[in-house]
Amino acid sequence: MIYFDNAATTRPDGEALQKAAQFTTELYFNPSAKYGGGFAVSKQMNAMREALLAHLNAVGKYDLIFTSCGTEADNQAIFSCGKRGNVVTTAGEHAAVYSACNELKNRGVEPRFAPVERDGSVKIESILSLVDEKTSLVSVVHVNNETGAVNDIAAIAKAVKAKNPRTVFHSDGVQAFGKIPFAPPPEVDLYSVSAHKIGGLKGTGGLFKRKGLALSPHIYGGGQENGQRSGTENTFGIAVFAYAAEKKFKTLKEDEIRLKTYREMLFSALDGEIFVRLSPENGSPYLLTVSAVGMRGEVLERMLWDRGLCVGTGSACSSKHRFSRVMTACGYGERVLDGVLRMSFSPATTEEEIKEAAALLNSTAKEFQRNTN
Amino acid sequence: MEKVIIIRYAEIHLKGKNRGYFERIFSNNLEKALKGIRHEIHRTSGRYLIADFDEERTDEIMLRVSKVFGVHSYSLGLLTENDEDSIFEAAKRVAPQSGTFKVETHRGDKHYPLTSMEISARIGGRLLAYDYELKVDVHTPAHTVYVDIREGGRALIFGTFVDGLHGMPVSTAGRGLLLISGGIDSPVAGYMMAKRGMTVELLHFHSYPYTNEAAKEKVVTLSKLLSDYTLVTKLTTVSVTHIQEEIHKNCAAELNVTLLRRFMFRIAERIALREGAGCLVTGESLGQVASQTLEGLTSSNAVVRLPVLRPLIGFDKEDIVAIAKKIGTFETSTLPYEDCCTVFLPDFPAIRPKLSFIEEEEKKLDIESLVEEALSSREVIRF
Structure with missing residues (x-):
């Protein structure tokens, strides 16, 4: 076929699965556990986090919060940062962003959708004309998942911040991560990624968060991921993600x-x-x-x-x-x-x-x- | 004293000398319905008792019994010796904690030393003495304790009658082949015929790849839901994709649906004859869509010799929907999967197609080889 x-x-990467298998056999410990085994897993998991950050040249500038999927990362970005005024996004977004923005209406926040061009991309002016002093968040997809159109999110983020420096900028990078060369400039606050689009497994995603940006959790509990995303980390999925990404970014x-x-x-x-x-x-x-x-x-x-x-x-x-x-x-x-x-x-x-x-x-x-x- | 489920049957008593035959089938049907749950079925005159059953699954047994045709009513009760003390012990367990009640006695065993009235009075009196919260009200009691004196020194004590489905036991009234789509109507038509005792076999036409697997899976789900009533656990599917394509290419567009239905009937008749079915059953209702006008129905009937039963012919959509909701098929039927592809739908289907025109158009097709080809796509799904 x-x-x-x-x-x-994508088909999960065989080598990555094999290398990650240790997290289902000897290294099965809970990364939050206080004894040696837990510490060992936690240490390795954080090394993988760093490696994933490094692919976007983001070490020291961003945190990476592991989530269950790209949709969860998008939702956390939107519901954490779109709490007041209006939120500007595009008509070309994936449902994970589009539906979440529509839901904002029920929470007293006005979603604004910028029209897209014939190829699915959005013009900077279309975004800017919707941004005002009450805009709390702008979310623009990096690569349109239906047409493949690439938005210049670095330029869009810069223009948005120039108009309203207090606006948070998020981008759904699910179809871009590991495929399009990219390093987020400081104007990009949040960036969602997913493992299974580049040889990882379904059930693993992540949210890049600029250091210093305050984010509220979407899932509460034991305070994992620096309190930003509770729930025991999917260590096997994270490892497959890291190994698959390592391979993918090389080529x-x-x-x-x-x-x-x-x-x-x-x-x-x-x-x-x-x-x-x-x-x-x-x-x-x-x-x-x-x-x-x-x-x-x-x-x-x-x-x-x-x-x-x-x-x-x-x-x-x-x-x-x-x-x-x-x-x-x-x-x-x-x-x-x-x-x-x-x-x-x-x-x-x-x-x-x-x-x-x-x-x-x-x-x-x-x-x-x-x-x- | 033992927990039992008492089942009374409907209509079978009308059947004179054939009664034994009907009762055997009814009992078989109960067995099939309760398959997989530990139970024993005993026949006593005019009733069946489900005894020695898995009590943790009592609700499930009651639910399954509620779907068996021929059940007039059923009750969860106690089977006990018929001496007064035993009856009283059982009545204590069936009686309410408080409120008004009465005892109603029926004597199946006419040799019992007390009359029905006497039994009711004695048991009622003892219940009153036992529990001061209770009050007798013989006219409009909140609760009734039923005492049924049976032959063989036994008695049945129970508190409620649950109305059954009525109708005739399935497989006492011949075999029919239901043309089942994914819609609301056909499962209801199958239910109606099963209610009169027919064994309803199932045939579904699909047009993959114009329709998808989900649409077919939906029909399997509907068939399973229907099998609770019909006890038939098999579905035959046939592809009419090529027939649709050939009709579309060669014949007048407004006859698309009419011609397709004639092919479906031809194929259905062949399958019916192979399966020993004596009629076709459809969910058609007069005038509901263009192919269900009198002319449309006539044109389909013209290609088969078997009778075509259409139990919904005089039903309004809302009547059909009400039954579909009652039998639990409505939700599945309304799932959004197309069961016929709109690619082939004409803008204006013929409402009153003339048979002569239909036959003229049909001459453009190699009917026999198309039917044979479709039959060779036949698949049987058991569930």
Whole structure:
């Protein structure tokens, strides 16, 4: 099977799993325990924390709070920092941010959604025009998970802080971490990441927090993670995350260049009479979103699965709704929205897979046309 | 003294010389319904007793009995010797702590030395003397203690009658094949036929990949819910994907649904005959959608010889919904998975398709090979 749904989740990295196995065998102790075993686990866990921080050149500048997933990290950022006035975000956010911001309405905070461009990115001016002296938080996704558009969050954060220095800036970096070269400038206060998009396991995420920023916990209890996130740490998941990230960051640059070539190779091999491109050329090299205009993406997805190609339709987290909220916000009509397919890659993606996938996409779409027209 | 569940049956007493046959099936059905829970079923005249059962699962047994057709009413009670002291001991346990009550006696054993009135008076009197909080009210008591004197020196004492489902025991009225979709209506239609004693086999048509696995899984869930009543634990599925594609490519768009339904009926009849079913059952209700007009129904009937039973034909949607809610299928039926793909839906389906036009359009298709091909996609799911 050719697996091209890596933006939904990746296959866990075998080596990372093996290296981390010690946390399920001899090093199973609770990291909060006061005896030697607990201390040993805690020490290793903190070393991994440092290693993860180092990947973003954030050691000494940021803390990393381990969470259960990217969604939890996003929620903690929004509900901790969006407590008054208004919160500015975009129409292109993942549901983890979008729904949390909508919930703010029930808590007396006004969410403001900046429109997105055709490719899913947001313009600095669109954000700035919504920011005022009452804006407590701005949250902008780093890489749009449906189109792959990359927002220049460093520039956006700087502009936001220039307009209102008291505004907290958060970015959902789930589709960027380990894929796009990035080191947060001091204007970025919070940055959410997830392990299972880069070879880690589901159930592990993290929130980078600028040192000095006061955050309130989202989960209360035994005071783990400096009181910011209670609950016994998922040491095995954290270890897999750290080992997978270590591997991923090593090849980040070369992966980026190679996958960009593959992405273009795939698009140019697709039948131009059937597919239109929705992701921007300057977007993430890890994903290509197209539309088989007038066809039903969901049906194509199942046909392709049966033929050995696994692709996504829009955001897997919102697939119960017919049209993707984000793609609708990009301004496409029903016929384009119906046919959205997202191919997303990993470092393991090969040139042969790209060629075979292109052939399968073309032949399957033609078959769909023949059978339904 | 022993805890028992008393089951009284409905309608079977009407069946004269066939009564033994009906009772055997009814008893088998009870056994099937209680499968997996320790219990014994005893038949006494006019009643069944569930005895020696796993008392921790009493509620579950009562729930399962509540779904067996042919049950007129049932009660949780005590089985005891029929001497006055034993009856009183049992009555003490059934009687309320306080409030008004009466004792009502029924004598199944007419040789018992006391009359019903005498038994009620004596047991009532002893209960009053035993517990001063109780008061007798023979007209509108808050509680009734029922004493049922049975043959063989036994008596049943209980406090409530729970109304059963009534109807006829399933598998006493032939076998039918229900066309089950993921919607609200078809499970209700199956329930209605099972209520009259029919064994309701299940057939589901899907059009994967135009419909998804979740839609099929939903039908399996519905089938399981329905099996509490029908005791049938098997679902046959058939793919009509290629048929839909061929109709779409070759025939007039407004006849899409009409033609597809004719194929479904043809396939269903073949499967019915193989499974020994004597009729098809559908959840159609007159005029509910374009294919359920009189002309639509006629066009489907025209391709089969087996009778097609449509127990919901005169029901309004809200009547059907009420039953679906009662039998517990409504929630599953309304899950948002498409059971037919909108890719093939015409803008305006024909409301009154003429048979001659339908047959003309159908000539464009190789009916026999399409039916055979669909039959070869047949899968059987047991649950």
